[in-house]
Amino acid sequence: MTRHSVLVRATHWINFLSFLALAVSGVAILLAHPRFYWGETGYFDTPAAFELPLRVNLDQTGWGRDLHFLAAWIAVVNGIIYVAWGLLSRHFRYRDYKVLQRLAYLSVLFGLLPVTILTGLTLSPAVTAAYPVLFTMFGGRQSARTIHFFAADLLVLFLIVHVTMTIREGLVNSMITGVVETE
């Protein structure tokens, strides 16, 4: 029997809530223009790379952006606390995980998360004024928006798989009470 410390559980659930808030607010922002493009520009008269069959709603972006960035800041601070603690306490060990699990977590941590964050920052006219290299990295503003959308979709997919697995293996309680039953 091992335990998830209070800090691991607290950061985990804060992360869960901010992730949900990011996903919901992301959809709210998307509804204003559910068309995607490749390259630098994209607007009503240019052909879309693809278009989602969603009803355009222009009135949800205000709170959508506000919630998106509030949740993003909370996720960033929360993530820093978690990683700092993990490094200090040598929490990051892989021996408890299976190969596939390991691959999934590593690709999220070093692939999807950084790509989602960096493409999100590429949509900021202020951040890109300071770091125009972001445009070069992702091939333009609209490409960054499209990649942001797909990377976020994959993160949601990962969340669904993660939640399904923990429910199937009866591990949800361990992230609440901290108690992990081991065979």
Place this chain on the structure above:
Amino acid sequence: MISRRKMIASIPAAGSLLLTACKDSLPPTYGSLFDLSNTVTFASHRVLLRNQPLVREFARDRITKNFPAINETNPKDDRYQHLLAGAFAEWRLPIAGLVSRPAELSLDTLKRLPSRTQVTQHNCEQGWSAIAEWTGVPLGRVLQEVGMSLHARYVVFHTVDGWWDSLDMFDALHPQTLLAYGMNGGELPVRHGAPVRLRVERQLGYKSLKFLSRIDVTDRLDDVEDGTGAVGAAYGYSWYAGI
């Protein structure tokens, strides 16, 4: 060597020092959690942009065809229609407030001031983006012309269609912040805010007001209109839109 206790004890002190130093330059948050997070974004961008970098400028061949025109595209206002019929010869832009030489600038006066032409990307909050060439006077040059006071901290803009918004000096004095009267080599078209619109390149498109009608220079925003700094606040749009 500084002990850990000493170091921890000094954190609140450093924090309050920082807050005291910044308090006056931060936009008001009205106790809202959203405004607080937007203010964190604002403050962190001010650090990132401390050297006042310019946004990218493109070659003319990157200019977008049919640049989208949204929101107001031809104000019904009688006075505006009269000015439009006269090719804006009678149009004046009053600039008042904390300036030593309040003025009513004509289009010709603006055009005689040193101009700047820039091909930049317009980033709409809806998600689309398009490139256009803008020609105008840097706002900072106009503020210099009217003798802006050293106590001035904000520039408030009003438009023909009743919109209003504001910038602090950090953005107002940025070289790419223009009072634009030209677009893509011609006059600024009516649907894009003729005769003069604002360009604020490091924020989302909604800060670049069209159809400017008046400019006020001030040291505080809480006594301007509803005190929120911009009409957009009433519709849930953040005052700072650098995102």
